[in-house]
Structures are given as C-alpha cells and as structure tokens.
Amino acid sequence: xxxxxxxYANPVKFxxxxxxxxxxxxxxxxxxxxxxxxxxxxxSPPDYQQKETVRIMYIHVPAAWMSLMIYAFIFFSSVVxxxxxxxxxxxxxxxxxxxxxxxxxxxxxxxxLWGKPTWGTYWVWDARLTSFLVLFFIYLGLKLIMESFSxxxxxxxTFAYLALIGGFNLPIIKFSVDWWNTLxxxxxxxxxxxxxxxxxxxxxxxxxxxxxLFLFIYILLVSVDINLKKRKIxxxxxxxxx
Amino acid sequence: MKQKYKRLxxxxxxxxxxxxxxxxxxxxLEEKIVFxxxxxxxxxxxxxxxxxxxxxxxxxxxxxxxxxxxxxVLFSITDKKNILRISxxxxxxxxxxxxxxxxxxxxxxxxxxVFLAKKVLAKHDENYMPPEIEKMIRN
Amino acid sequence: MIDEILNxxxxxxxxxxxxxxYFIPLTLIFSYILIQRSKLKRMKKYETKI
Numbered sequence: 001x002x003x004x005x006x007x008y009a010n011p012v013k014f015x016x017x018x019x020x021x022x023x024x025x026x027x028x029x030x031x032x033x034x035x036x037x038x039x040x041x042x043x044s045p046p047d048y049q050q051k052e053t054v055r056i057m058y059i060h061v062p063a064a065w066m067s068l069m070i071y072a073f074i075f076f077s078s079v080v081x082x083x084x085x086x087x088x089x090x091x092x093x094x095x096x097x098x099x100x101x102x103x104x105x106x107x108x109x110x111x112x113l114w115g116k117p118t119w120g121t122y123w124v125w126d127a128r129l130t131s132f133l134v135l136f137f138i139y140l141g142l143k144l145i146m147e148s149f150s151x152x153x154x155x156x157x158t159f160a161y162l163a164l165i166g167g168f169n170l171p172i173i174k175f176s177v178d179w180w181n182t183l184x185x186x187x188x189x190x191x192x193x194x195x196x197x198x199x200x201x202x203x204x205x206x207x208x209x210x211x212x213l214f215l216f217i218y219i220l221l222v223s224v225d226i227n228l229k230k231r232k233i234x235x236x237x238x239x240x241x242x
Numbered sequence: 243m244k245q246k247y248k249r250l251x252x253x254x255x256x257x258x259x260x261x262x263x264x265x266x267x268x269x270x271l272e273e274k275i276v277f278x279x280x281x282x283x284x285x286x287x288x289x290x291x292x293x294x295x296x297x298x299x300x301x302x303x304x305x306x307x308x309x310x311x312x313x314x315v316l317f318s319i320t321d322k323k324n325i326l327r328i329s330x331x332x333x334x335x336x337x338x339x340x341x342x343x344x345x346x347x348x349x350x351x352x353x354x355x356v357f358l359a360k361k362v363l364a365k366h367d368e369n370y371m372p373p374e375i376e377k378m379i380r381n
Numbered sequence: 382m383i384d385e386i387l388n389x390x391x392x393x394x395x396x397x398x399x400x401x402x403y404f405i406p407l408t409l410i411f412s413y414i415l416i417q418r419s420k421l422k423r424m425k426k427y428e429t430k431i
Binding site for chain 1: 389398417425427428
C-alpha cells in the first residue's frame with residue numbers, strides 16, 4: 001500500500017515546474033473568455049438564416065471541440081500509463097474526466113437549444129447526436145470507475161482500458177456526418193474546400209475555443225495539485241512511525 | 243525494456259480486435275444508422291405502407307402549395323435526380339422555404355406518389371454568414 | 382437606450398434558447414472551478430499541518 005503511494009514522488013516535481021503555468025492559464029482564460037463573450041453576444045453579426053440563434057454556436061462548437069480534445073488527451077495518457085507505467089499520466093487522465101463531463105453536457109444542451117428554433121426539434125437520433133451522447137455516457141462510465149475504485153491498481157487498469165475502448169468513438173463522432181446522412185450539418189472548419197464560416201463569425205468562435213482550452217489547462221492543473229496533495233497526506237497518515 | 247514492448251504489443255492487438263469489431267457492427271447496421279433516404283432511394287426501395295421512414299432533400303422551387311385552410315401544405319423535394327411529392331399538415335419550421343434542405347418523417351402512400359409527413363424538420367447547411375454577405379453572393 | 386437593451390435581451394425572439402445556452406454551461410464551469418479552488422485551499426492547510 002505504502003509503496004503504491006511512494007511511486008507518486010516524481011509527480012510532485014512536475015507540479016513545481018507547472019505552477020507558474022497554472023497562474024498564467026487562469027488569468028489568460030478569464031481574459032480571452034470575456035473578450036470572446038463580448039464578440040459572441042454583441043459584436044458578431046446575426047446569420048442570414050438563423051438570425052440571432054447563431055450565437056449559440058459560439059459556445060456549442062468550442063464545447064464540442066473541448067469534449068473531443070479532452071477525450072483524446074485521456075486516451076493518449078491512458079496509453080502512456082499502460083505501456084510505460086508512468087503514474088503521473090493516470091492522474092492527468094483521471095483529473096480530466098469531470099471537466100470532460102461538463103463540456104460534453106454543455107455541447108449536448110446548447111446543441112439541443114439550437115436545434116429547437118433551427119431544425120424544429122430538441123433531439124433526433126441521427127448518427128452525430130447519438131455518437132455524441134455515447135461519448136457523454138463513456139465519460140460518466142470513467143467517472144463511475146474512478147469513484148468506485150479509488151486507490152486500487154485494479155481500478156486504475158479498468159479505467160485505462162475503458163478509456164482506450166471509448167477512444168474508438170472519437171473518429172465515429174468526427175466522421176459521422178460524412179459516413180451516414182444525418183440531420184446535423186457537416187463540418188464547417190476542418191473540411192475539404194476550406195472554411196465555410198464568415199470571418200466575422202470566426203472571431204468569437206476561436207476566442208471561445210482558446211479561452212476554453214486555457215480554462216481546461218488551468219482546472220486540470222488545480223485538480224492534479226489536489227490529487228497529489230491528497231496522496232501525500234494519506235501517505236504520511238499511514239506511515240507507522242508518525 | 244522487453245516488458246515495455248510486450249505491453250505495447252498486447253495493447254495493439256487489443257485495439258485492433260476492438261476496432262475491427264466496431265467496424266463490422268457499424269457496417270452491418272448501416273441501414274439503421276442512416277437518418278433519412280433520398281427520393282431516389284425511396285423509389286428503388288421495398289417499403290411497406292405502414293412503415294415510418296424519413297426522407298430528405300431540397301424543397302423544389304415553386305412547388306409549395308397551401309390548401310384553402312392554410313393548414314395543409316403540399317410541396318416537392320429533390321435530390322437533383324428524382325422528385326418526391328410531400329403532403330403535410332402542421333407547423334413548418336422557420337427555415338422552411340424553397341431551396342432549403344428538409345427532412346420529413348412519415349409514410350409513403352400506394353404507388354409511391356405522395357409521402358404523408360407527420361413531422362417536417364429543417365436541415366441546416368454548413369454555411370454561416372451575415373445577411374449582407376449572403377445578399378452580395380446572391381446578386 | 383432602454384429599448385436597445387430590451388432589444389438585445391430579446392434576441393429577435395429567441396432569448397430563451399440563447400440565454401439558457403450561455404447561462405447554464407458558464408454557471409456549471411465556474412462553479413466547478415470554485416469548488417476545486419476551495420478544495421485546493423483546504424489541502425494546502427492540511428499539508429502545512431503535517
């Protein structure tokens with residue numbers, strides 16, 4: 001048991017290097033997000049079809065990007081953990097899950113709030129919406145495993161393997177709109193033929209995306225810090241001659 | 243060192259096994275995953291009369307006709323190869339108009355002449371722009 | 382001035398969808414940050430005791 005906690009000595013070194021980055025990320029994300037919100041709500045023009053409803057896109061699309069990006073991060077961290085056994089990567093993966101849940105929920109909620117006035121329905125079971133809902137359940141599954149096996153190496157491996165299996169959903173989400181016909185529109189940014197969003201609308205979109213990215217790095221580093229401190233406290237509490 | 247490569251190999255085999263399973267499952271379910279059929283697919287498919295299906299296409303110009311009560315609407319959609327006539331009673335989405343992509347849910351009548359829609363959804367495309375720019379492009 | 386503000390809040394009749402889409406996610410994200418920050422503070426206090 002004690003040996004297990006001792007392996008985490010190295011991550012503490014990681015924290016000292018990363019602490020100044022955390023502060024910068026916290027400040028930058030607040031700044032970028034406030035400017036992004038001003039552009040998203042006031043300065044950007046309405047769309048020719050959706051009118052003001054287009055403003056929902058500036059939170060929906062960045063949140064969806066973040067959900068996918070955070071999952072990709074959990075996936076690669078789990079691979080590194082399983083192959084090289086670096087415990088730090090498992091902590092990084094685990095501490096990303098809650099943020100992933102929040103962003104995935106955001107993407108689903110805002111998408112459905114956009115769907116009602118645009119499509120005429122809050123929800124349909126097309127390939128894009130369904131695969132994204134599956135992503136939400138995978139995140140919840142990871143969260144459940146984390147909570148039910150805390151500090152057991154069996155739980156760590158279950159977590160990492162489930163994270164790997166869930167990784168197959170990422171290309172399905174991305175290409176669902178090309179492989180099958182869906183109600184959801186195809187990609188507007190990463191597509192052959194170039195970006196199909198007007199440049200005035202790209203400003204809030206990218207600002208919000210960058211703001212969310214910085215915010216993710218900030219929360220992740222805070223959460224990792226909490227996790228390591230918790231381990232350290234438990235280690236000293238369990239030490240017999242203390 | 244050797245241990246590490248062994249673990250990597252096991253992981254790769256694991257991933258390939260799961261990946262191919264998912265691939266074949268999706269391939270088998272292709273028919274079910276597709277959200278709507280095009281008018282051409284409807285004409286070439288065996289569809290029973292009671293079956294609830296969805297069709298999608300662009301609303302044909304000058305094809306929209308409201309009946310005298312203003313509640314029922316007849317219009318045609320096309321995939322640029324074939325045309326399908328749709329009849330619908332209810333509230334249309336705001337984006338419904340000529341040239342717009344729509345998806346209708348309902349059933350086909352005998353002879354595949356008219357599709358009786360229970361629900362009509364507007365399909366948004368991947369283009370986003372302010373009204374002024376759209377006007378410029380149109381002119 | 383007041384008309385402009387009311388117009389802005391009304392969002393062309395789609396105020397419910399737009400304001401909910403911004404309010405709920407931002408509340409969720411920032412309350413999670415506040416929770417994590419207070420947890421970190423608590424851990425720091427414990428740590429100095431050891």
